[in-house]
Amino acid sequence: MLGYTAHLRRDLARWRERGWISAEQEERMAADAATHSGFSAGSVLAILGAVLLCLAIVTFVAANWEALPRIVRLGILFGTLWLSYALAYGLFRTGRDQFGHAMLLIGGAVFGASIMLIAQTYHISGNPADAVLLWAAGVFLAAVLMLSTASLIFAILLLAVWLVIGETEGPSIPMWQFAIAWGLCAAAVWRQNSLLALHALMLVLLVALFREFMRETLAPGTVCLFGFAVYVLAGGRRGLTGDARAEHLFPTLATYGALVCLGDVMLLQVGEPLVSVPAASVAMLAWAGLAAALLAVAGAYRSRSFPPIVVAGFAVFAVLLRLVLPPLLAPLNDMTTFDILAGVLILVGSLWLIADGGRRGIRSISAAGYAFFMAELFYIYFKTFGGLLETALFYLLAGLLLIAMSAVFVVSERRKAQRIPA
Amino acid sequence: MTTRPQRFVALSLIAIALIQSAALAKIVYDRVALLRAGKEVVLKLVPRDPRDPFKGYYSSLNYDISQLDRRLIAGGRPDFSVGDTAYVVLRTGPEGHAVPASLYPSMPVEMAGDVVARGKISWVSPDRINLTYGIEEYYLPQMEAARLDNIPVDSIRIVAAAGADGQLAIKRLLVDGEPAYEEPPF
Numbered sequence: 267m268l269g270y271t272a273h274l275r276r277d278l279a280r281w282r283e284r285g286w287i288s289a290e291q292e293e294r295m296a297a298d299a300a301t302h303s304g305f306s307a308g309s310v311l312a313i314l315g316a317v318l319l320c321l322a323i324v325t326f327v328a329a330n331w332e333a334l335p336r337i338v339r340l341g342i343l344f345g346t347l348w349l350s351y352a353l354a355y356g357l358f359r360t361g362r363d364q365f366g367h368a369m370l371l372i373g374g375a376v377f378g379a380s381i382m383l384i385a386q387t388y389h390i391s392g393n394p395a396d397a398v399l400l401w402a403a404g405v406f407l408a409a410v411l412m413l414s415t416a417s418l419i420f421a422i423l424l425l426a427v428w429l430v431i432g433e434t435e436g437p438s439i440p441m442w443q444f445a446i447a448w449g450l451c452a453a454a455v456w457r458q459n460s461l462l463a464l465h466a467l468m469l470v471l472l473v474a475l476f477r478e479f480m481r482e483t484l485a486p487g488t489v490c491l492f493g494f495a496v497y498v499l500a501g502g503r504r505g506l507t508g509d510a511r512a513e514h515l516f517p518t519l520a521t522y523g524a525l526v527c528l529g530d531v532m533l534l535q536v537g538e539p540l541v542s543v544p545a546a547s548v549a550m551l552a553w554a555g556l557a558a559a560l561l562a563v564a565g566a567y568r569s570r571s572f573p574p575i576v577v578a579g580f581a582v583f584a585v586l587l588r589l590v591l592p593p594l595l596a597p598l599n600d601m602t603t604f605d606i607l608a609g610v611l612i613l614v615g616s617l618w619l620i621a622d623g624g625r626r627g628i629r630s631i632s633a634a635g636y637a638f639f640m641a642e643l644f645y646i647y648f649k650t651f652g653g654l655l656e657t658a659l660f661y662l663l664a665g666l667l668l669i670a671m672s673a674v675f676v677v678s679e680r681r682k683a684q685r686i687p688a
Numbered sequence: 689m690t691t692r693p694q695r696f697v698a699l700s701l702i703a704i705a706l707i708q709s710a711a712l713a714k715i716v717y718d719r720v721a722l723l724r725a726g727k728e729v730v731l732k733l734v735p736r737d738p739r740d741p742f743k744g745y746y747s748s749l750n751y752d753i754s755q756l757d758r759r760l761i762a763g764g765r766p767d768f769s770v771g772d773t774a775y776v777v778l779r780t781g782p783e784g785h786a787v788p789a790s791l792y793p794s795m796p797v798e799m800a801g802d803v804v805a806r807g808k809i810s811w812v813s814p815d816r817i818n819l820t821y822g823i824e825e826y827y828l829p830q831m832e833a834a835r836l837d838n839i840p841v842d843s844i845r846i847v848a849a850a851g852a853d854g855q856l857a858i859k860r861l862l863v864d865g866e867p868a869y870e871e872p873p874f
Contacts, residue, residue, distance in 0.1 A: 337874045340716060344709055351705040358697045377708045384712060388719040389858040391748075391825035404708045411700040437771050 493526030726849030806854030
């Protein structure tokens with residue numbers, strides 16, 4: 267949010283120079299933006315302090331406290347838990363909300379430490395993932411009841427711990443169980459309308475997707491299509507749900523959709539030996555067809571220029587492509603075809619992202635586009651072209667193409683700018 | 689937050705503390721009930737690391753009922769796979785500790801004098817089945833751990849309580865048949 271305030275100050279200064287606003291108006295607007303930017307050094311420090319206290323509590327697990335009788339240990343645990351929430355109440359009551367939320371976070375940590383310490387006290391060596399899930403549930407409860415962003419992020423990050431512990435020690439967490447927990451957290455993120463929590467939510471999702479990817483339990487291209495669907499959904503018509511939260515959260519959601527979509531193709535391309543390439547190649551083509559059709563559906567939907575029957579037609583076309591394409595394309599299967607296919611998909615996709623991000627004014631989408639574009643060019647440089655001459659030719663053509671495209675953009679932007687009265 | 693009524697904040701916080709306490713209390717209650725009412729069974733340890741059974745603050749215990757011969761599988765059930773629940777019928781042997789008698793996929797009918805222990809299959813090999821019972825970790829005060837460090841594994845026994853559902857809980861630790869470390873349930 268700090269970036270926004272700085273950016274606004276620059277814009278306001280320019281508008282004042284053009285004579286659109288007075289110096290006094292500029293000051294008032296800047297001051298208003300600063301107070302509403304949601305950034306407060308006090309609350310950030312309180313939360314960070316709470317995180318340190320949480321670490322202190324959790325490391326207490328390792329401390330030498332076995333000498334105390336069991337009843338005393340239990341008394342300490344329950345007492346600390348209730349004390350945390352009593353202190354939180356005192357802070358909320360006196361209007362020190364940011365400290366109240368910090369205290370809530372500490373209460374969540376005490377709850378987790380208690381689970382572990384009770385297991386230790388009674389020599390319970392059950393499934394550690396279950397303990398983490400119980401911990402996450404307790405913290406989630408606090409987050410939902412108190413509308414606490416910090417606690418919600420804590421609960422979401424515990425989901426990642428849950429997944430990782432399931433993987434490293436004990437039976438791994440089934441995807442459907444994770445999906446339920448993640449869905450509940452997603453609903454809370456939507457309700458609390460927190461961008462930071464959305465980032466945590468998407469990062470945990472990336473961890474889960476990566477786990478599935480490494481296990482090769484998903485057909486090649488499935489994750490890509492999922493990301494694409496998120497991108498299309500989040501980029502949907504403005505006011506789609508008639509909710510201000512959509513406008514706040516969806517740009518970030520769209521960026522993650524783009525990252526997942528192209529990231530999956532890139533992983534398939536770079537990690538070739540991991541997946542069976544012929545199957546991947548066919549699937550990729552079919553998914554690309556489906557993606558193109560979906561894009562058409564989304565375009566139609568957004569512009570409202572097509573009647574529902576045409577939109578439905580596109581959807582049927584998409585499904586047909588998915589069914590019909592693979593057998594037709596089977597003869598094309600080999601390493602090189604796959605590589606070229608994935609490369610084209612990533613280059614076209616990243617250019618689309620740069621343009622779409624610019625058009626919608628969402629910088630993170632453009633940034634993702636640039637990143638994928640550069641990454642793919644590097645990949646091509648090291649991988650596909652053997653001779654320097656061919657590589658040079660490729661870059662020449664790609665460069666000329668891009669310059670031509672940029673010229674088109676510049677002209678259209680200039681026309682747009684001319685329509686704004688000076 | 690400032691817009692929410694005080695009473696709601698107080699009620700929410702009490703609800704959070706109550707529900708979290710209830711979850712913790714449930715864990716403690718189940719354990720205490722098991723320790724008080726469960727049937728006692730004496731288990732023999734086998735060394736995992738032959739030198740020190742009680743490393744530092746806690747030791748991971750390896751029981752001789754942790755590794756079972758496949759021939760103990762009862763009935764015609766061909767196989768168990770990792771993650772399955774298994775029930776082991778334990779009978780007190782001539783040396784005073786429990787010896788595995790048979791392995792079932794579901795709760796068997798108990799004979800007098802037998803104790804049934806419930807475990808999870810952790811891995812399988814062509815001739816052996818490995819189980820965990822949830823009693824593989826034992827936490828000790830540092831001083832106790834240092835004292836027990838030099839005692840040969842052979843002379844250590846764990847007394848566990850077995851619930852009606854086969855759940856095991858560590859009750860006390862015996863060295864040469866004498867209680868060496870015991871804690872009351874509370």
